[in-house]
Amino acid sequence: SPLVKTVTNFKQVSKTLEEFDIEEQPSSVLEEKYPNLKVLQSAVKLLRAKEHLLQAENGQTFHYKKLCICSGARPKLLTQDNPHVLGIRDTDSAQEFQKRLSKAKRIVVIGNGGIALELVYEVEGCEVIWAVKDKAIGNTFFDAGAAQFLIPSLEADKKERSLPCKRARYTTDKTGAGHSGASGELGSALGPDWHEGIELRGTVQNSSGVHVEYECEVDTIYTQQEFLQSQLNTKKSELGLWPAYVQLTNGKIYGCDFVVSATGVVPNTDPFLTGNNFELAGDHGLRVGDHMRTSEQDVYAAGDVCTTGWEPSALWQQMRLWTQARQMGWYAARCMAADVLEEPIELDFCFELFSHITKFFSYKVVLLGKFNAQGLGQDHELLVRCTKGQEYVKVVLTGGRMVGAVLIGETDLEETFENLILNQMDLSRYGEELLNPNIDIEDYFD
Ligand SMILES: Cc1cc2nc3c(=O)[nH]c(=O)nc-3n(C[C@H](O)[C@H](O)[C@H](O)COP(=O)(O)OP(=O)(O)OC[C@H]3O[C@@H](n4cnc5c(N)ncnc54)[C@H](O)[C@@H]3O)c2cc1C
Ligand SMILES: NC(=O)C1=CN([C@@H]2O[C@H](COP(=O)(O)OP(=O)(O)OC[C@H]3O[C@@H](n4cnc5c(N)ncnc54)[C@H](O)[C@@H]3O)[C@@H](O)[C@H]2O)C=CC1
Numbered sequence: 333s334p335l336v337k338t339v340t341n342f343k344q345v346s347k348t349l350e351e352f353d354i355e356e357q358p359s360s361v362l363e364e365k366y367p368n369l370k371v372l373q374s375a376v377k378l379l380r381a382k383e384h385l386l387q388a389e390n391g392q393t394f395h396y397k398k399l400c401i402c403s404g405a406r407p408k409l410l411t412q413d414n415p416h417v418l419g420i421r422d423t424d425s426a427q428e429f430q431k432r433l434s435k436a437k438r439i440v441v442i443g444n445g446g447i448a449l450e451l452v453y454e455v456e457g458c459e460v461i462w463a464v465k466d467k468a469i470g471n472t473f474f475d476a477g478a479a480q481f482l483i484p485s486l487e488a489d490k491k492e493r494s495l496p497c498k499r500a501r502y503t504t505d506k507t508g509a510g511h512s513g514a515s516g517e518l519g520s521a522l523g524p525d526w527h528e529g530i531e532l533r534g535t536v537q538n539s540s541g542v543h544v545e546y547e548c549e550v551d552t553i554y555t556q557q558e559f560l561q562s563q564l565n566t567k568k569s570e571l572g573l574w575p576a577y578v579q580l581t582n583g584k585i586y587g588c589d590f591v592v593s594a595t596g597v598v599p600n601t602d603p604f605l606t607g608n609n610f611e612l613a614g615d616h617g618l619r620v621g622d623h624m625r626t627s628e629q630d631v632y633a634a635g636d637v638c639t640t641g642w643e644p645s646a647l648w649q650q651m652r653l654w655t656q657a658r659q660m661g662w663y664a665a666r667c668m669a670a671d672v673l674e675e676p677i678e679l680d681f682c683f684e685l686f687s688h689i690t691k692f693f694s695y696k697v698v699l700l701g702k703f704n705a706q707g708l709g710q711d712h713e714l715l716v717r718c719t720k721g722q723e724y725v726k727v728v729l730t731g732g733r734m735v736g737a738v739l740i741g742e743t744d745l746e747e748t749f750e751n752l753i754l755n756q757m758d759l760s761r762y763g764e765e766l767l768n769p770n771i772d773i774e775d776y777f778d
Contacts, residue, residue, distance in 0.1 A: 405597035443594030458534020613639030732760030
């Protein structure tokens with residue numbers, strides 16, 4: 333792509349929490365800023381790691397001393413090459429979605445993670461059927477309690493809630509050069525507030541909002557022709573005539589204009605594997621050690637394309653997020669330099685505690701540590717404080733020590749909780765008082 337994603341207005345909010353804007357800028361902006369940097373616009377087609385050689389689609393070959401692969405991931409679509417099934421990853425796919433949506437009366441969204449959460453909230457003027465495998469919405473980020481807190485926002489009038497805080501200025505590529513290379517490579521993932529740059533509006537005025545189908549998956553997706561030729565066509569008068577039909581595993585069938593497959597990502601490792609012996613993790617990411625090195629000598633990897641292979645801190649887990657991609661890229665560069673200079677380097681502090689700031693349903697959301705009690709089995713206790721429409725605070729404790737937290741709304745608790753998690757203070761004597769709204773916990777622990 334002629335544009336590269338740059339991190340601007342970086343703010344270290346606390347020891348581990350950071351906020352930044354993401355801006356697409358011409359690569360020349362980076363080359364001017366860093367004289368040792370040269371940006372080549374070409375997709376890599378082949379890597380011969382033993383020979384330290386890269387081949388680009390324009391036929392150019394490059395020798396390297398050290399290589400870092402940051403090729404990201406692509407949507408793990410429900411079905412490939414189905415014109416009625418869309419994934420969202422980059423500028424092109426977001427614009428395609430916006431274009432299709434502008435003529436749509438009803439869409440079906442499959443998946444219950446980051447993209448689905450953002451999409452169902454932002455889409456207006458179009459009916460949304462949201463099918464999730466789980467008992468509650470947002471399972472990759474939230475528990476059922478937080479889901480209950482958020483659900484009313486799906487009905488509420490969004491304008492009342494829009495928050496002043498804007499974290500990323502997302503510019504769509506005006507040059508129209510688009511992002512897919514000759515062979516349709518994906519551009520870089522959209523990142524925070526991708527929807528702020530584009531109008532997500534359908535054709536229906538006061539559309540009947542979002543309808544959630546719980547604990548179900550897609551059984552079959554029919555084109556209109558397949559539907560009319562199947563026994564289901566007896567339901568044509570009941571279901572209406574639509575370009576596509578989705579049959580769910582709970583037996584329900586919905587006609588729709590198209591389906592959004594918000595069902596996770598797959599690391600983009602393909603162009604690098606042939607003829608090399610990269611160790612892949614279970615999720616198909618390039619496995620990296622604690623110096624971000626892959627199993628191929630002098631080849632590093634960072635961001636969505638990699639899977640961390642070191643024994644993680646008890647308070648950190650990998651999630652394919654901008655936050656972690658930025659941290660990994662920065663740390664991988666320091667590891668490469670340290671290796672060239674033959675200097676020792678410690679695993680960076682940012683992998684000590686999982687932390688993520690984002691926005692869902694226009695609420696500020698902070699996730700810390702084992703925020704969903706990941707991997708804790710039954711051995712943990714939860715404290716929850718909830719003020720309808722205002723805030724949802726959940727704390728995860730094991731052995732009286734805080735190991736995770738979910739903060740929804742302007743709670744101002746993130747720094748205090750980050751410290752309590754990092755210093756592993758025994759909080760058992762406070763019990764539920766820990767979340768007593770009348771105690772200024774920030775002062776108390778300061
Ligand atoms: C819709 C959407 C919303 C998101 N919102 C958030 C959010 O709010 N907060 C958050 O933290 N994360 C969010 N994410 C996740 C975040 O965008 C990714 O985790 C992050 O972009 C990963 O960065 P990366 O550099 O590893 O990969 P990418 O950003 O995907 O960049 C990979 C780059 O490599 C290029 N590339 C791929 N293959 C080749 C090749 N063979 N040769 C040359 N170049 C190649 C691609 O074109 C791309 O430019 C979102 C993702 C999506 C899809
Ligand atoms: N605000 C934020 O932090 C955001 C982060 N992101 C990140 O971008 C990446 C892509 O986002 P998503 O595609 O939403 O991935 P995701 O990993 O967040 O969610 C995928 C969802 O799809 C479900 N799923 C997987 N296969 C399925 C199937 N066959 N049928 C039904 N459901 C299925 C999973 O259970 C999960 O709920 C993720 O890494 C995500 O963390 C995306 C948007 C916003």
